[in-house]
Amino acid sequence: MTLVFSTCCFSPFPPLHPGRLTVLPQEALVQIGGSIQLNCSLDCPDGTPQWKGLDTNLGNIISTPTYSLLLITNATVAMEGTKFCVGNCQGKSHQGSTNLQVYSLPDTLQLETQPKELVAGQPAHLHCSISKVYPPGSLTLSWYRGDQRLESPDAEEVADDEELFSYDSELEVPGEKVTEGMEFRCEVELLLPPSDRSFHRATAVTVSTKGKSWRSELGILARWVCNFSCQSHFPMSLAILVCQG
Known part of the structure; x- marks a missing residue:
């Protein structure tokens, strides 16, 4: 019996690893x-990847022969920017990166009106x-009357000591636009390039309907007093005052 060995499909050497370095997430976003x-x-x-050029106070790093984790807690504006990771595989250097983006948008908007309670027919x-708010230049503030978007000046942007920003916008509404039950709404959108992720907040106020119901009830009372005075000894002078009021 003759044994024939073939080496066409067998190699005594282990396959070479591609040495691919991967950084995730590709678009890092944190509030x-x-x-x-x-x-x-x-x-x-034994590639031993490692984060490069990082401030030791930036975060905690956990490393193994094949991966390295950068744990960032209590993120601040100073922590954003490009983060680089490097590694060496079989004498060849590899590098990857991700851009860490931070943002801030509170849950609530502040809406103040003058008068405090909007009344139909009265200017507001x-x-x-x-x-x-952060980052600057990424927030849009819009006013709505019902579903209609209103023309208004751009919101004023002001920075504070923490490199965060505040926005203010004012709207004058003529009396004829202040109709009973109408809703006036303030909305903001924070758009974060390049991912185009967006966040929204809104708050609204509705024109009061109490004015009409109060006047209607007063009219009913006045008519009742007038009718009652004609059928009783109710002082006519007081009835006249109520009717005229």
Whole structure:
């Protein structure tokens, strides 16, 4: 018997690893005060990837021979920017990166009106504001009357000591536009390029209907007093005052 060995499909050497370095997430986004985990992995035995050029106070780093985790807690504006990870596989260097973006948008808007309770037919002054917003230049504030978007000046942007921003917008509404039951709404949108992720907030105020019902009830009372005075000894002078009122 003759044994024939073939080497066409067998190699005594292990396959080479591609040495691919991967950083996730590709678009890292975290809210100010929040936490995020950045993962750098290298498809190579003993590759030992590591985050490069990071301030030691930036976050906690957990490393193994094949991956490195960067744990960021209580995120601040100073922490945003490009983060680099490097590794070496079989004498070849590899590098990857991700851009960490931070943002801030409070849950509520402040809406103040003058008068405090809007009354149909009376002009109104509306003031909408929001603070602790980041990044600058990314927020749009809009006014609505019902479903109709109103023309209004751009909101004023002011920075504070924490590099966060506040926005204020005022709206003057003529009396003929202040109709009973009408809703006036202030909306903001924070758009974050390049991912185009957006966040929205809104608050609204409705024109009171109490004025009409109060006048209607007063009219009914006045008519009742007038009728009653004609059928009783109710003082006519008082009845006249009520009827005229």
